Amino acid sequence: MVNLVLGGDSEKKIQQISLCDNTVSTRIEEMSIDIKEQVIREIKDAGLFALQLDESTDVSSYSQFLVFTRYVHEGKFKEEFLFCQPLETTTKGEDMMKEVTNYFSELGLSWKNVCAVCTDGAPAMLGSKSGFVSRVKEITPEVTVTHCMIHRQALASGTLTRELQAILDNAIKIVNYVKSIPVNTRLFKQLCKDLDSEHQLLLFYTKVRWLYKGNVLNRVFELREDPKMFLDMQDEEPIFFNDPL
Incomplete structure (x- = not known):
């Protein structure tokens, strides 16, 4: 538009003007929302999908709960980052289950479509009574549970x-x-x-x-x-x- 009204020189000058912080932040947020909507749409189209979860404490002593997903899209496996949510207080299996369930409810995903769960060997994940996996099996008994390969290699490298x-x-x-x-x-x-x-x-x-x-x-x-x-x-x-x- 600037090129049509004022010419090419004015267009180059306009392009050199930096965007304000609010504009950059808005564009990043819009791109993030668009990517999120695409991933959720592909997960729903795939029907079945798998989850990989990890909880770790960052340098600020905050517990970060990360969830990744894997599904089939157009005949190929895709792996995408699903969400990251800080755990404000405790890091028990019920806390993680609550975060994932709330996320599923918000976006219309169902636990019935979760075919596999991959975790590390932490008690909060694999506890026989109140671990995350135990709570998932109460909803989806046929879910497949695997141990994260990277964590297995970490254990092996320590011996x-x-x-x-x-x-x-x-x-x-x-x-x-x-x-x-x-x-x-x-x-x-x-x-x-x-x-x-x-x-x-x-x-x-x-x-x-x-x-x-x-x-x-x-x-x-x-x-x-x-x-x-x-x-x-x-x-x-x-x-x-x-x-x-």
Whole structure:
């Protein structure tokens, strides 16, 4: 419209004007509502759908209850984020059940169409008497219950053999020695660059990011000669390389 009335130069000037906060917020809200309506419509068209639930505490000590859904749309499986709701007080199975039931009632979804539920192994989820799954089975007895694969891997990764744990601890010591001191990080990067190595940085490891463990070990193994040379230059090799990588 501006182009037709005032010309192309005026149109470019108008496009450079930033939108106000209220306009941006309104557009984001409208897009969110539209996506939500599309997901709910596809779930209803699919008939059956599955839920995956997780409750975790964020950095502000608030309990966040997250629900994902999986269903078939146009012959393909789709996975979508359904909703996130903070649990104000307790985090019991009845609290989670109440939140999901209220959400279903608001949007016209039925528990009868829930064919599967995937959770972690928390008592609030799998408790035999008052857990979330037990309450779901009271409504839909034929529902299939599975344990989250990521949580299973987390449990498995916490029980390494003594030999593997020693290798992991040794690799972590090497990474922390290089990454925790800025000057060491810079010197190691320059060494890798001079040696024309495939990588120039090690990957930092923390227990919270346990899924990253394999990548950390792979990077140490791929650069095994470079850390060895660097620690030798720092007179630290005997401390870290008692066992071969």
